[in-house]
Amino acid sequence: MTARINNRVTLRDVAGALGMDKSTVSNALSGKGNVSAKTRARITAVARELGYEPNPLAQRLATGHRNETICLFSGVLDTGITTDKVLLIQQALAEWELEAPIYACGKLSREPGRTQMAQIRQLRRQQPRAILCASQLVDISVYTELEAYQRDGGLVISYDTPSPLDCDQVIFDREDNTYQAARHLLLQGHRRIAIGLSRLIWQPTYSEGDTQQQRLRGFFRALEEFGILPLPEWQFRHGSYERGGEEMARQFLSLAPAERPTGICIINDHVALAFMAEVIRAGVRIPQDLSVIGHDNQPIAAYCPVPLTSMTQPTERIANTVVELLMDRIRGGGADTVPQRITISSELVQRLSVSPPIPG
Amino acid sequence: MTARINNRVTLRDVAGALGMDKSTVSNALSGKGNVSAKTRARITAVARELGYEPNPLAQRLATGHRNETICLFSGVLDTGITTDKVLLIQQALAEWELEAPIYACGKLSREPGRTQMAQIRQLRRQQPRAILCASQLVDISVYTELEAYQRDGGLVISYDTPSPLDCDQVIFDREDNTYQAARHLLLQGHRRIAIGLSRLIWQPTYSEGDTQQQRLRGFFRALEEFGILPLPEWQFRHGSYERGGEEMARQFLSLAPAERPTGICIINDHVALAFMAEVIRAGVRIPQDLSVIGHDNQPIAAYCPVPLTSMTQPTERIANTVVELLMDRIRGGGADTVPQRITISSELVQRLSVSPPIPG
DNA sequence: GTAAGCCCGGAAACCGATTTCCAAAAAGGA
DNA sequence: TCCTTTTTGGAAATCGGTTTCCGGGCTTAC
Numbered sequence: 001m002t003a004r005i006n007n008r009v010t011l012r013d014v015a016g017a018l019g020m021d022k023s024t025v026s027n028a029l030s031g032k033g034n035v036s037a038k039t040r041a042r043i044t045a046v047a048r049e050l051g052y053e054p055n056p057l058a059q060r061l062a063t064g065h066r067n068e069t070i071c072l073f074s075g076v077l078d079t080g081i082t083t084d085k086v087l088l089i090q091q092a093l094a095e096w097e098l099e100a101p102i103y104a105c106g107k108l109s110r111e112p113g114r115t116q117m118a119q120i121r122q123l124r125r126q127q128p129r130a131i132l133c134a135s136q137l138v139d140i141s142v143y144t145e146l147e148a149y150q151r152d153g154g155l156v157i158s159y160d161t162p163s164p165l166d167c168d169q170v171i172f173d174r175e176d177n178t179y180q181a182a183r184h185l186l187l188q189g190h191r192r193i194a195i196g197l198s199r200l201i202w203q204p205t206y207s208e209g210d211t212q213q214q215r216l217r218g219f220f221r222a223l224e225e226f227g228i229l230p231l232p233e234w235q236f237r238h239g240s241y242e243r244g245g246e247e248m249a250r251q252f253l254s255l256a257p258a259e260r261p262t263g264i265c266i267i268n269d270h271v272a273l274a275f276m277a278e279v280i281r282a283g284v285r286i287p288q289d290l291s292v293i294g295h296d297n298q299p300i301a302a303y304c305p306v307p308l309t310s311m312t313q314p315t316e317r318i319a320n321t322v323v324e325l326l327m328d329r330i331r332g333g334g335a336d337t338v339p340q341r342i343t344i345s346s347e348l349v350q351r352l353s354v355s356p357p358i359p360g
Numbered sequence: 361m362t363a364r365i366n367n368r369v370t371l372r373d374v375a376g377a378l379g380m381d382k383s384t385v386s387n388a389l390s391g392k393g394n395v396s397a398k399t400r401a402r403i404t405a406v407a408r409e410l411g412y413e414p415n416p417l418a419q420r421l422a423t424g425h426r427n428e429t430i431c432l433f434s435g436v437l438d439t440g441i442t443t444d445k446v447l448l449i450q451q452a453l454a455e456w457e458l459e460a461p462i463y464a465c466g467k468l469s470r471e472p473g474r475t476q477m478a479q480i481r482q483l484r485r486q487q488p489r490a491i492l493c494a495s496q497l498v499d500i501s502v503y504t505e506l507e508a509y510q511r512d513g514g515l516v517i518s519y520d521t522p523s524p525l526d527c528d529q530v531i532f533d534r535e536d537n538t539y540q541a542a543r544h545l546l547l548q549g550h551r552r553i554a555i556g557l558s559r560l561i562w563q564p565t566y567s568e569g570d571t572q573q574q575r576l577r578g579f580f581r582a583l584e585e586f587g588i589l590p591l592p593e594w595q596f597r598h599g600s601y602e603r604g605g606e607e608m609a610r611q612f613l614s615l616a617p618a619e620r621p622t623g624i625c626i627i628n629d630h631v632a633l634a635f636m637a638e639v640i641r642a643g644v645r646i647p648q649d650l651s652v653i654g655h656d657n658q659p660i661a662a663y664c665p666v667p668l669t670s671m672t673q674p675t676e677r678i679a680n681t682v683v684e685l686l687m688d689r690i691r692g693g694g695a696d697t698v699p700q701r702i703t704i705s706s707e708l709v710q711r712l713s714v715s716p717p718i719p720g
Numbered sequence: 721g722t723a724a725g726c727c728c729g730g731a732a733a734c735c736g737a738t739t740t741c742c743a744a745a746a747a748g749g750a
Numbered sequence: 751t752c753c754t755t756t757t758t759g760g761a762a763a764t765c766g767g768t769t770t771c772c773g774g775g776c777t778t779a780c
Contacts, residue, residue, distance in 0.1 A: 021760045034758050056485045057421045058736035061765050087466030099479045101461035106447030119459045125416045242659050277663040299602050303637040381730045394728050418766035421735050
């Protein structure tokens with residue numbers, strides 16, 4: 001009736017069956033100690049027969065070594081690309097025969113902050129060897145826990161957006177990303193350019209990691225190079241990805257046609273799809289009246305009303321780099337090596353949603 | 361230089377600092393034994409000061425109780441709805457202050473079977489209290505491990521598709537789901553009806569759990585009720601969700617216009633979006649020439665070229681039911697209660713992609 | 721004042737492994 | 751054959767907790 005673990009075959013059971021001592025069995029099975037080949041054969045045979053499996057709890061307690069498990073901590077999993085990155089990292093880990101459970105909460109979670117704290121605490125209690133952390137949507141308070149985890153000897157590798165932690169980081173360069181997008185529109189001849197920015201329901205406060213600020217900086221930098229002053233009414237703010245496209249479309253359509261931008265950078269392809277569907281419904285022609293650039297180059301980009309030009313996010317490269325850094329740390333044991341920051345930028349995939357502006 | 365856990369404050373450290381015995385400290389902190397209020401206060405004070413945190417490994421080893429953690433095992437995480445269900449379950453668990461790591465592999469994983477086996481083994485070694493298993497894309501060989509886990513006293517709750525396991529199950533009724541979709545088209549007057557079936561790259565072999573068979577049964581049942589003989593050329597087969605829409609469109613367009621179906625049920629909204637985009641490009645009008653029903657009622661359904669009529673999958677209800685069953689087992693301890701199977705069906709959400717057939 | 725009872729803290733066994741050290745047995749050399 | 755060296759298995763400590771059980775000191779009652 002209790003939750004006691006039933007019927008587990010222990011080392012002592014095996015030893016008892018053989019009339020030997022635990023230590024002999026342990027030595028034989030781990031291949032370490034001084035055991036003759038003959039006895040070892042006998043022992044392994046009996047152990048297999050009895051279905052002996054060492055209790056990992058006891059093992060870890062005895063060895064004092066931390067778990068060799070790796071964990072993925074991804075704050076919030078939202079549509080598409082975030083999940084992709086997590087899964088690609090997992091796949092890259094599989095090459096090393098490593099399996100990593102995912103700690104995350106849903107995009108609609110009411111209290112992501114609280115959930116994340118609970119998760120990170122549980123994570124620390126598990127004492128994994130390393131935590132791979134998608135910093136993008138991680139609550140600021142989580143970093144305190146991660147720091148404590150580091151002090152305990154845990155390994156943290158951060159990816160996606162810069163993290164305040166003193167750890168290896170793989171950073172996806174959102175500033176450059178948006179800079180390139182805006183620049184592409186500018187090079188096509190557009191001078192009236194808008195950007196869609198996510199007004200997050202739940203806002204992380206570590207400033208360097210603020211993705212919307214990063215995007216805005218890149219946007220401004222591009223405009224500046226062309227000597228253009230950004231207009232605040234061309235910064236569209238939207239909430240969740242689910243409704244973001246609609247919201248932006250409303251804001252766009254509320255402008256008088258003559259005052260509308262002729263090009264727009266949108267946070268991702270899902271939002272872009274919804275945005276396009278709405279403005280097309282209102283009679284706007286793409287790309288004749290409005291050029292649209294999406295982000296992340298998701299599968300649906302090809303199936304938008306007009307095939308969508310989009311900035312890629314090189315997810316595989318990000319994932320592989322994360323795992324490389326991890327393995328370097330684990331094997332090299334380079335505990336004294338200075339943490340690195342590796343920046344990864346993106347490329348433009350051209351489809352049909354961008355053209356030079358067509359007057360009239 | 362070893363991966364030894366550094367500087368952890370142990371029970372003995374606390375006891376030493378107080379000049380007391382481990383057991384006294386343990387009793388005081390756990391509130392169990394015979395310790396005076398005064399000494400308990402002293403002990404807790406010192407423990408806090410030293411930053412003592414019990415080692416969960418040692419605790420679990422000593423108590424012999426299994427971990428109270430819950431784990432989610434979702435085989436493969438593919439686009440959209442599968443991930444949603446996982447995250448919603450997690451959210452439902454959060455109401456009980458439970459956090460559950462997710463074990464899954466990506467939709468493009470080359471060897472999902474092998475990955476899943478590795479994961480389930482790791483899972484068993486962690487000895488969690490319960491595993492919530494999305495049976496849909498779980499390799500058949502995993503069930504053997506899950507059975508062994510059950511024999512060890514572990515709790516399994518399965519959801520999505522029927523599982524061969526003797527455990528509580530929350531089943532999403534795909535037969536009824538497709539039956540309803542087909543019936544809707546038939547009631548609109550369509551008599552030439554097609555279905556898109558996924559030819560999975562990686563095929564589970566537990567027959568009752570074969571989702572495509574379930575869907576086909578529902579489809580046939582609907583046709584039968586209207587006395588219609590299903591034509592094999594109206595069963596479109598496609599591979600991955602990523603390219604499924606294109607593949608189906610090719611198959612559809614390769615039929616002579618007069619021989620094309622006038623209505624079609626598609627496996628999910630992403631595939632439907634791609635399919636629609638392609639056939640519209642080829643001049644097919646929706647819904648005038650072809651009525652389309654999608655599945656899962658995903659956000660993009662509203663932004664398809666023609667807003668998509670779709671069958672919902674009541675993900676929240678599924679998630680909540682799973683967690684209810686779990687909590688019943690955990691609390692009620694009803695170890696002798698017979699496992700239940702709860703079936704959940706779906707509803708039609710009408711948009712604009714279905715109309716009565718328009719001759720000519 | 722003494723016996724009975726209760727409360728509190730400590731000693732020790734235990735969970736299931738690892739690991740060090742030691743003694744007995746086997747092998748090898750003279 | 752006897753002594754040395756190596757091999758091999760076992761005893762015991764340890765990891766960091768929990769839990770049972772026991773005895774000393776204090777209270778209470780007669």
